[in-house]
Amino acid sequence: MWVKQPNLTANLEQLNVDGSLFLTICCWFRRGCQKSECEVHCSREKSKEEKCCKWKGISCDNMTGHVVMLNLRPRIIYGIFGGRWTSISGEIGTSLLELKHLSHLDLSLNYFEKIPEFIGSLAELTYLNLSDNPLTGFIPYQLGNLSRLQNLVELDLSYNYFLSSIPDTFDNMPSLERINFEQTNLEGGIPQTLGNLCTLEELNLQGNILSGTLTVAVKNLSGYFSKLSVLTLEENRFTGPLPDLSRLSSLRKLYLKGNRFEGPLPLSIGEISQLVLLDVSYNSLHGVISEAHLSNLAKLQRLSISFNSLSFHPSSDWIPPLQLNFIGLASSEFGPQFPNWLKKQANFSHLDISNSNISDAIPDWFWNLPSSLKFLNLSFNQIGVIDLNSNLFYVLNLSNNKFNGSLSFLCTTDGWTLLDLNTSLHGEIPQSLKSCTRLRLLDLGENKLTGTIPPWIGERLENLVVLRLRSNKFHGDMPSSLCQQQFLQVLDLSLNNISGIIPSCFNNLTAMADLESSEAKIEFGYNYFVDYDIGDMLKQCFVDLYKLISSNGIFDDHLLVIWKGVEQEYGKTLGLLRVINLACNKLSGEIPREIASLHGLISLNLSRNMLKGSIIKKIGQLKALESFDLSTNNLSGVISESMSDLFFLSVLDLSNNNLSGKIPLSTQLQSFNATCSAGNPGLCGDPLNKCFGDESPKSPNNGGTEIITESDEELFEPLWFFTGTTVGFLVGFWGVFGSLLINRSWRDRYFRLVNKLGDWIRLTMALETVKLQQRLRLKD
Numbered sequence: 001m002w003v004k005q006p007n008l009t010a011n012l013e014q015l016n017v018d019g020s021l022f023l024t025i026c027c028w029f030r031r032g033c034q035k036s037e038c039e040v041h042c043s044r045e046k047s048k049e050e051k052c053c054k055w056k057g058i059s060c061d062n063m064t065g066h067v068v069m070l071n072l073r074p075r076i077i078y079g080i081f082g083g084r085w086t087s088i089s090g091e092i093g094t095s096l097l098e099l100k101h102l103s104h105l106d107l108s109l110n111y112f113e114k115i116p117e118f119i120g121s122l123a124e125l126t127y128l129n130l131s132d133n134p135l136t137g138f139i140p141y142q143l144g145n146l147s148r149l150q151n152l153v154e155l156d157l158s159y160n161y162f163l164s165s166i167p168d169t170f171d172n173m174p175s176l177e178r179i180n181f182e183q184t185n186l187e188g189g190i191p192q193t194l195g196n197l198c199t200l201e202e203l204n205l206q207g208n209i210l211s212g213t214l215t216v217a218v219k220n221l222s223g224y225f226s227k228l229s230v231l232t233l234e235e236n237r238f239t240g241p242l243p244d245l246s247r248l249s250s251l252r253k254l255y256l257k258g259n260r261f262e263g264p265l266p267l268s269i270g271e272i273s274q275l276v277l278l279d280v281s282y283n284s285l286h287g288v289i290s291e292a293h294l295s296n297l298a299k300l301q302r303l304s305i306s307f308n309s310l311s312f313h314p315s316s317d318w319i320p321p322l323q324l325n326f327i328g329l330a331s332s333e334f335g336p337q338f339p340n341w342l343k344k345q346a347n348f349s350h351l352d353i354s355n356s357n358i359s360d361a362i363p364d365w366f367w368n369l370p371s372s373l374k375f376l377n378l379s380f381n382q383i384g385v386i387d388l389n390s391n392l393f394y395v396l397n398l399s400n401n402k403f404n405g406s407l408s409f410l411c412t413t414d415g416w417t418l419l420d421l422n423t424s425l426h427g428e429i430p431q432s433l434k435s436c437t438r439l440r441l442l443d444l445g446e447n448k449l450t451g452t453i454p455p456w457i458g459e460r461l462e463n464l465v466v467l468r469l470r471s472n473k474f475h476g477d478m479p480s481s482l483c484q485q486q487f488l489q490v491l492d493l494s495l496n497n498i499s500g501i502i503p504s505c506f507n508n509l510t511a512m513a514d515l516e517s518s519e520a521k522i523e524f525g526y527n528y529f530v531d532y533d534i535g536d537m538l539k540q541c542f543v544d545l546y547k548l549i550s551s552n553g554i555f556d557d558h559l560l561v562i563w564k565g566v567e568q569e570y571g572k573t574l575g576l577l578r579v580i581n582l583a584c585n586k587l588s589g590e591i592p593r594e595i596a597s598l599h600g601l602i603s604l605n606l607s608r609n610m611l612k613g614s615i616i617k618k619i620g621q622l623k624a625l626e627s628f629d630l631s632t633n634n635l636s637g638v639i640s641e642s643m644s645d646l647f648f649l650s651v652l653d654l655s656n657n658n659l660s661g662k663i664p665l666s667t668q669l670q671s672f673n674a675t676c677s678a679g680n681p682g683l684c685g686d687p688l689n690k691c692f693g694d695e696s697p698k699s700p701n702n703g704g705t706e707i708i709t710e711s712d713e714e715l716f717e718p719l720w721f722f723t724g725t726t727v728g729f730l731v732g733f734w735g736v737f738g739s740l741l742i743n744r745s746w747r748d749r750y751f752r753l754v755n756k757l758g759d760w761i762r763l764t765m766a767l768e769t770v771k772l773q774q775r776l777r778l779k780d
Contacts (some may be wrong), residue, residue, distance in 0.1 A: 059104070066101035073108045073129070087111045094118055108132050108156070120148035127154045131180065135160035147172045158182040158204070166205075168193050176200055182232070183207040190217040202230040206255065213240035214261070218247070234258050234279065242285070246271040253277040257304070261285055265310065270296045281306040281328060291318055304328035306352060316340050326350045330377065333357055338366070338383075346370055354397065355380040379420065396420070399443065424448060434460045441466040445492065452476035453498070458484045465511075470581070471495040478587075483508040494583040494605070501589035502582065502606075507597040512578045514600045515624060581605045583629065588612070591630075596621045603627040607653065610634060615659075620645035627651040639664055639683075655679045662691045 053060035059069035074087055089111035096102075102122055106129040113134050128149070135157070146155070147169045155173075158180045165188030166181065176197050186208040194203070210233070217238070229250050234257035241263035245251070251272050257279045264287030265280065273296050286309040294300070300322045311333030320341050327348050335357035342351075343365050349372045359382035369376075377397040384402040397420040419436065420443040428451035429444070439461050449472040457467070458481030467485070470492045477500035478493065485491075489511050507513065578598070583605045590613030591606065601622050611633040620642025628649060635657040644666030652672050660682025663669055674687045684691035 061101065064101070067099045068101055068124075069104035070099065070102060071104070071106040072110065073106050074110065076109075092116045092119070097121060100124070103127065103151075105129070115146070120146055122149070124151060125149050126151050126175070128152060129154075129156040131156045131158040131160070133160055135162065149173060151175055154178040154180075156180040157184060160184050162186060165189075166191050166194070166210075170194055170197055173197070174199065177227075178202040180204045181208065186210060188212075195219075199227060201227050203228065204230070204232040205236065206232045207235045210236040211238060213243075214238050214256075215240065215243040218243050218245060229253065229274075231255070242266050242269075242280075244268040248272065250274060252299075254279070256280045256283070258282045263287070265289055265293060265305070267292055269293055273297065273299070275300050277302040279304040279328075280308070281330075283308055285310055288312070291315070295321060298322055300324065302326035305332060306330035308332065312339075314341055319344055323347050325372070328352050329356060331355045335359055335381070338363055342366065347372060349373055350375040352377040353381075354378060357381070358383060394418070419443065421447065426450070429454055429457075431456075437461065438463055440464060440487075443468040444472070445470040447472050449473065450475075453479055453482075453493070455479040455481040458482040462486070464488055466490040468492045469496070474498055476500070478503060478582075480505055486510045488512070490577055490579045492579065492581040493585070494581045496585055498582070499586040499588065502587055502592055502595075502611075504592040504594050506580075506592060507594035509598060512580070512598040512600050577602060578624070579603045582609070583607045585609055590614075591616055591635075593618065598622065600624055605629040606633070607631040608633075612636070614638070615640055615643070615654075617642060619643050622646065623648070625649055629653045630657065632656045635659060638662075644669060652676050659683045663688065 053065065053067070057071045058067060059071075060066060061068050072088060087110040088107075091114070092107070092112055094116075097118060099122075101124055103124045104127040105122065105125060106127070108129045108131040110133055112130070113136060115130065115135060119128075128146070146152070150172060152173055153175050154177060156178075159182065162184045164186060166186055168191035170176065170191070170193040174197070177199050178201060179194075180202075182204050183206065186205065187210060189210065189212040190205070194200070214233075217233075227250055228248055229252045231248065231251060231253070232255040234255040236259055238256075238259040238261060240261065242256070242261055242265065244266060245254070246268040249272060252274050253276060254272075255277070258281070261280070261283040262285060265285055267290075269275075269278065270293045275297050276299050278297075278300060279302070281304045285305075289305070289310055289312040291314050294303075298321045301324060303324055304326065306328045307330060309331075312329070313334070316337075318341050324345055325347050327342075327345070327350060330352045331354070333356065334353060336359040338358055338360040339353065340363075343363075347370055349370070351373065352375070354377045358378075361384055362378075374394040377395070378401065379397045379399040381401055383398075395418040397418065399420045402424065418441045419439060420441065424447060425444070426448040429449060431454075434456050437460055440463050442457075442461065442464060443466065445468045449469075451474065453469065453474050453476070457464075458479055462484060464485050465487050467482075467488060468490065471494070473496065474493070475497040478498055480503040482488075482491070483503055483505035486508070488509055491509075578600045579602060580595075580598075581603070584607070587606070587609040588611065591611055593616045595601075595604070596616050596618040599621060602624055603626060604622070605627070607629040608631070611630075612635065614637030615630065615635060617640045619640055623645060625646050626648050628646070628651065631653040632655070635654075636659065638661030639654070639659060641664045644664040646666075646668060649668045652669070654677050655675060656679035659677075659680040661684075663677065663683065663685035665686075670686045672687060677683055677688055
């Protein structure tokens with residue numbers, strides 16, 4: 001969670017400046033200082049200038065003493081759940097123009113809403129960073145002022161809220177080397193003037209709404225772009241085939257992920273010999289990748305072609321000329337043989353060949369895995385042998401294969417964050433899994449595991465968000481230590497032989513008690529090596545250097561969840577679920593009333609057990625509940641009236657119990673089919689049969705005719721309504737206008753009043769018109 005607090009006056013410590021600079025900042029950003037105070041600027045006197053140069057966030061020229069750098073990016077205070085910082089708000093004031101020699105201006109991570117018109121007058125600027133501000137509106141007018149900055153080398157406007165196309169005004173900015181417009185809501189295409197920037201090295205347009213074909217974009221970009229080394233166009237709406245990119249001969253990193261490209265991967269990719277990173281994943285590309293695509297890419301370190309329809313079948317003796325550290329080939333066609341060319345890859349930290357139609361046994365050489373390997377995904381294949389010796393994984397996904405054997409290979413270190421093994425494994429959960437204390441997702445469902453659920457899962461694996469052990473052969477009691485899982489959002493122990501009672505401490509599952517929505521994705525991070533330049537290293541502090549060397553890899557797993565009676569796959573929205581599924585076990589006892597405190601719970605399935613007692617009275621407190629299944633138990637008693645408060649309920653099954661009494665009245669409960677409550681002989685009310693005494697009887701009078709009952713009287717209500725309305729209208733209408741027709745004096749007075757009212761309205765309008773015209777003439 002990242003929290004921005006727009007405030008200046010009370011947070012000098014977070015700004016990391018002293019009182020004198022604070023006073024100056026007040027003037028620069030119009031924070032309501034006195035005019036006399038605004039006279040205090042560090043360029044007034046030598047002593048003040050020397051003092052100004054010692055302030056943090058200020059740098060001066062060693063020779064002249066002039067201020068050349070102003071960095072007011074707030075300091076981020078990191079915590080367990082992310083970072084927070086205190087930002088400057090207000091308006092960027094014209095006093096900033098007094099820093100005539102300013103070359104570096106960083107106002108990022110603040111709360112400014114407008115790029116001031118005078119910003120283009122800071123003629124010496126070489127670096128301008130206004131990222132992470134709520135800047136809104138249209139870029140062209142504002143960037144037109146920026147285009148006067150002919151010395152500008154780096155421009156960063158990322159993470160703002162522009163609603164505009166990229167302005168075609170770059171002709172007057174010949175020194176630009178780096179442009180960052182990431183996540184700024186830009187639409188349209190790439191303007192031609194960008195191609196005239198012969199010095200441009202990096203262009204980042206990630207996460208916008210840009211569209212059109214890349215053929216036009218590359219044509220515009222390749223005018224003088226001999227120096228362009230990083231091109232980031234991922235997460236946009238570009239369409240059509242990939243064009244010939246060989247004209248961009250200096251490219252080192254090419255990000256095209258998450259667009260709508262189609263057609264084959266062009267052979268010209270192989271002519272960009274400087275490529276270190278190529279990412280075309282999540283598109284609609286199809287066709288064959290040949291050895292020629294990669295034979296000239298000796299410097300390539302990261303290759304990601306996942307989630308396309310590409311196939312790659314090199315010869316068995318092909319020796320790739322490259323050493324990859326990131327291999328992303330998910331949902332590509334590589335089978336049925338295991339890809340032999342991986343034998344020569346010795347440095348990879350990330351390998352994803354899931355859903356690649358591999359039905360071969362894994363060769364022995366593969367298990368000599370690199371010590372750098374952090375991420376391994378072999379899921380959704382037909383692989384039949386497993387012999388893992390490495391315990392260094394952060395993410396391991398071997399689900400939906402034909403593996404068999406025990407889990408004795410599992411981790412002895414604490415680095416793992418995700419373990420997904422839906423295969424045919426047997427035996428008990430090994431003690432070695434206790435070392436995986438960083439696990440966030442543990443999925444051992446659909447195996448043949450036996451024994452009891454070990455208590456140390458709740459005691460040691462305290463970071464779990466998802467625990468899925470369904471469809472195994474576990475027996476014994478459910479350990480109460482599971483209640484210690486404060487981050488747990490999905491608990492699925494269904495289809496086992498678990499007995500005993502449901503622990504009464506479920507109210508300690510605090511993540512399920514939280515009504516506030518969490519992040520949609522459950523992400524699992526790890527670090528992998530990426531390419532960097534020594535020049536960049538020298539420009540950054542130690543923290544930034546670490547970010548260059550070690551980049552955080554993110555993986556969002558896809559989990560099968562029984563949701564509303566149907567098995568569904570959740571990936572990008574997995575984090576929104578709050579699910580407890582204990583169905584198809586041998587649980588006994590009563591439903592613990594503490595479950596009513598899990599206010600964020602969305603799905604609760606306790607069906608097909610041996611539970612007794614009544615439905616908890618405060619079940620209505622689970623106001624977020626959408627799916628509720630208590631079928632096939634031994635529950636008795638009446639249904640709590642509070643159940644009528646479950647307004648979001650869309651799946652309900654109370655069938656095959658011993659419930660009795662009347663079903664509470666509510667819009668939701670009466671909307672379900674009668675089968676949802678069937679098998680409860682003592683239960684009545686809509687949608688089942690009416691309860692005894694609900695119907696009003698009809699009895700004959702002495703004359704043999706029927707007395708009209710309350711239900712029959714309802715038929716007459718519309719008639720009485722329309723009759724009364726008609727009579728009321730006639731009486732009101734003729735009561736007024738009839739009097740005017742009959743009495744002449746009243747009629748004369750009425751029409752004189754109407755005429756006077758009309759004259760007054762016309763006179764008032766004429767006077768106001770004259771006043772408005774006079775004001776407009778005075779302004780002119």
